[in-house]
Amino acid sequence: MFTGIIEAVQPIKSNISVKQGRRISIPLGKLSEDARVGDSICVNGVCLTISELSGELGVFDVMAETARVSTLEQLKPPEPVNLERALPSTGRFGGHIVQGHVDGIGRIKQVKRGGGQYLLYIEAENEMIEMMIAKGSVAVDGVSLTIVEVKDHSFSVSLIPTTLELTNLGRRKTGDRVNLEADLISKWIKQRLDQILPRPNKDGKITMEKLRQQGFI
Numbered sequence: 475m476f477t478g479i480i481e482a483v484q485p486i487k488s489n490i491s492v493k494q495g496r497r498i499s500i501p502l503g504k505l506s507e508d509a510r511v512g513d514s515i516c517v518n519g520v521c522l523t524i525s526e527l528s529g530e531l532g533v534f535d536v537m538a539e540t541a542r543v544s545t546l547e548q549l550k551p552p553e554p555v556n557l558e559r560a561l562p563s564t565g566r567f568g569g570h571i572v573q574g575h576v577d578g579i580g581r582i583k584q585v586k587r588g589g590g591q592y593l594l595y596i597e598a599e600n601e602m603i604e605m606m607i608a609k610g611s612v613a614v615d616g617v618s619l620t621i622v623e624v625k626d627h628s629f630s631v632s633l634i635p636t637t638l639e640l641t642n643l644g645r646r647k648t649g650d651r652v653n654l655e656a657d658l659i660s661k662w663i664k665q666r667l668d669q670i671l672p673r674p675n676k677d678g679k680i681t682m683e684k685l686r687q688q689g690f691i
Contacts, residue, residue, distance in 0.1 A: 476521070476559075476560060477565075478611075480557065480558055480640055481559060482502070483640070483642050485555075486498060488551060489551065496538075496547060497533060499531055506527070509524060511526065512524060516574045517546070517556070517557060518549075518615045518653055519574065520540060521575065522574075523535070556641050556642055572616065573655065574655075577602055578602040578654045579598075580614070581650070583628055583648065584648060593633070594643065596631070598629065600626075603624060605660045605664050606624045608622065611657040612629070615652045619632075
């Protein structure tokens, strides 16, 4: 488990195709001091296991399915990636529960600066948007963020100066793709509602009439 509080931003050294998927090499910097083969590291929001470790250089094997449902396949050296070690049992819980299991890929629709704010507007599939709520949490490339606003096909998040300094999100521009993971509680609630309430229409919205039929109101 992770918390979405990034510990380091490091440039990838290589990203090559192999029979099972991909093999990515990343110099871990300060994270290598107590790293071991078999440790879990969240790389741009994706939970990966250290397969090999040589000095500061960590090697990660990425399964084909993981590469397919995330942005890892498109990474090119020396692109910087967000890194976070798994939370130890005695660690401080600073963000929100992040599993490192990508729920979808978003695309930066707009980067808005001004008035003391730095906002990212991100487009995503409807299934992803349905798991979001204003003031709720979302992980964007592994970074724990608070959702500002949710619309039909997009949502926005606000980046504080510390986030801009200590993550790679300040480098994101319009059109860039990012890994998204919805809040675990939101995913659980949506799953339960999907089991209880039949989808009334194609857009998946729950109507007042449907809630009455199911005895909620």
